Amino acid sequence: MEATPEDIEYIRSLISKRLEQGRGEALFEIGLEEDDSSMHLTKEQYQKCLTTLELVMVDLHADFADVDEINLLDQTDSQTTKMSTKSLEDGVIGHVMIRKRPKSVQDMLEIRIAVVGNVDAGKSTLLGVLTKGILDDGRGKARVNLFRHKHEIESGRTSSVGGEILGFDSKSHPILHPSASGRKLTWEEVCSRAAKVLSFVDLAGHEKYLKTTVLGMTGSAPEFVMLMVGANAGMIGMTKEHLGIALSLGIPVLVVVTKIDRCPPNIREKTIKELTSILKSKSCRKIPLFVENSHDAVMTAQNFVSERLCPIFQISNVTGEGLDLLRNFLNILPSMTKYDTSLPFHYEVNETYSVPFVGTVVSGILKTGMIHVGDRVLIGPDSTGQFIPTTIKGIHRKRVSVPVAKAGQSVTFAIKNIRRSTIRKGMVLLNYDKDQPMPKASRKFEAEILVLYHSTTIKQKYQAMVHCGAVRQTASIVNMQNTVLRTGDRAKVQFEFVKNPEYLVEGTRLIFREGRTKGVGKITRLLA
Incomplete structure (x- = not known):
């Protein structure tokens, strides 16, 4: 049966509402009744659903991707046994990711993920492989471009709060660097094509940089934590420490077990056993779930809003095993934190820079409200607890100039007539209103x-x-x-x-x- 104009209008209204709730994206399941107990779509009917979606997408300025199409004849889980024999003969269910095409970089959806784990667990290597689209050579080739300092390149260890981005377009395709030319895409090029960007905060794994790692976990306001565990090393060193910090802050955790290509089966099994034991312990109270296929990736990402669920991926940066599942999971991962643009402007400073011909630049997270270029703000508190008026000269988001910034975004501001030496991490920018009393700092x-x-x-x-x-x-x-x-x-x-x-x-x-x-x-x- 063809969709009527009333059906199309209902679908358009439903999708529009869900897109607004999901900050520009929504995942829909097609093919199951609400009670998940009976199927009602044949392959032909499923294709008609996708055709109807294409009509709706035109008005919504959005695109969709069939991220997981499952023929239930191939499934043997408990849900399949509930289906009737008649419905299983040609029944199809699928998951469709619908994502709006952003008008500009300022409308792009962003999710921040902190990457933690013990030294040599493969954090920087994984980020290099995920974002560059190339496999590692087994000697750290993929991670070199992520290091920010000379001593990091020489030692091969991260000592600062680094960052990298992975973009997905409105059709859920990852935006990777072209392998033929060998040229790296700039952040500006990635953001110009992306509808969703995952900002990875690469944190140090060595014990002597723990204070930097804690600052990255608290200051960068990550929505998720990706804990890296080397299959050949297990839960050693700072791994438990980083897991404890994530649990203390109430941030959902996903675990990535790396180096499975070079790890003997018995050692790998021992690592997995130790990992699941720790996650199930009274101090963690997590439910470990091993992601082994596309269906697992979709369902875990859907239900990751529960803080108790902990997805576990087993990957190799050399052979590429498991990377597609992790990338698909990250594509579907929903934004969980709700930010309010109606509240007064509040911005936390994480880093400071002095840029030639620009002046003082601050980097951080916009907690509440929104701000435009040219707006007057207060910066402080200084050593005496005072706030100083200044003006926003420019706004950059992911190294792209934008006219406005909104709550939840990580942005940089160029500020007027303020010396870099007078600014420190932990300061804030607040809304300036000469009719209102000055904000108060607390000792x-x-x-x-x-x-x-x-x-x-x-x-x-x-x-x-x-x-x-x-x-x-x-x-x-x-x-x-x-x-x-x-x-x-x-x-x-x-x-x-x-x-x-x-x-x-x-x-x-x-x-x-x-x-x-x-x-x-x-x-x-x-x-x-």
């Missing part, structure tokens, strides 16, 4: 904390490094409910920053650490 704040580990007892005047968003500063406990705190204790405590006042927001999560001591918490009240 003291109250937080509900949980001590994850401490070898002895924590008492008043105890000092630790506090990470809260882009803020990283030593703070001292000036008051607390209990006389002493030990591992596993929860309490309300009052912190005071040792050096500078900071701009904080109630409800923000924090991590404090000192040596092997670790704790997490949430800001409940701002004091003086």
Whole structure:
């Protein structure tokens, strides 16, 4: 039966609403009833559905891709047994990814993913393989272009918060570098063709760079964490530490087991057993799910909104095994964090630069609101807690100049008449209104904390490094409910920053650490 004009209008309205909710993309399942118990589409009917979709896409300025078409005759899982014999004879279900064509870079969907794991787990190599579209030679050829400093190239180890992007167009095709020419695509070229961009934050795996890794996890506001585990090494070194930080911040985790091409089967099996045991433990409470085919990738990405689910991929950067499944999963992965553009402008500074002929440039995450080129803003707090008025001279998103930036985007601002030496990480840009009182910075704040580990007892005047968003500063406990705190204790405590006042927001999560001591918490009240 052909679709009527009323059917097409209903479908158009439904898809439009879902696209708005999904910030420009939506995944639809075609071929199952709502209760998932009976099928009703033949192959011919399924093709008619796709033809109808093509008509609807024209008005919505969008495209779709059939990311997973499954003939149920090939499936033997428990869901298949529920189907009647008649419906199984020619029944088809499929998943369709619908994505709007962005008018410009400022409308592009972005998802940030922090890449963590022990040193030599293959983090930078995987990013090089995923984004460049070339396989590794087994000696780290794919990762060289990701290093930012000379000492990183010489040692082969990441020591800073690096970044790389992977773009997908509106038809879900990955935007990879052309292998024939050997030329790398610039970020501008990727973004000009992309409808969705995954921003990978490549974090250091060595123990001596742990504070940089924690800052990257808190300051870059990742929506997901990709934990890398070497199949030949297992859960060693900083792997458990990084997993613990992700769990403390409440960020969903996916695990990628690398180097399966060079790992003996018994060692690989031991690594998998140890990994699943840790994920199922009381401290993690995760449900490990091994992604072995396209159907698994689609279903896991759909249900990844549950913090308990933990997809596990087994890949090789040399042979390419498992890479297509991971890339398909990343293509379907939905944006989870909701940002509000109606709230006042609030931007956190993660990095500062001095650009010739431009001046001072700051990089960070736009938390709430929106901003235009030429708008007046406040930057601060300085060492005395004051905010200084300035003007936004230019906005860049993924190295592309844009006229406006919205909440949830990672952008860079060129600011007027401000020296780089006066700016530090953790400062904020806020909305400027001369009729409104100046914002206040806080030196003291109250937080509900949980001590994850401490070898002895924590008492008043105890000092630790506090990470809260882009803020990283030593703070001292000036008051607390209990006389002493030990591992596993929860309490309300009052912190005071040792050096500078900071701009904080109630409800923000924090991590404090000192040596092997670790704790997490949430800001409940701002004091003086």
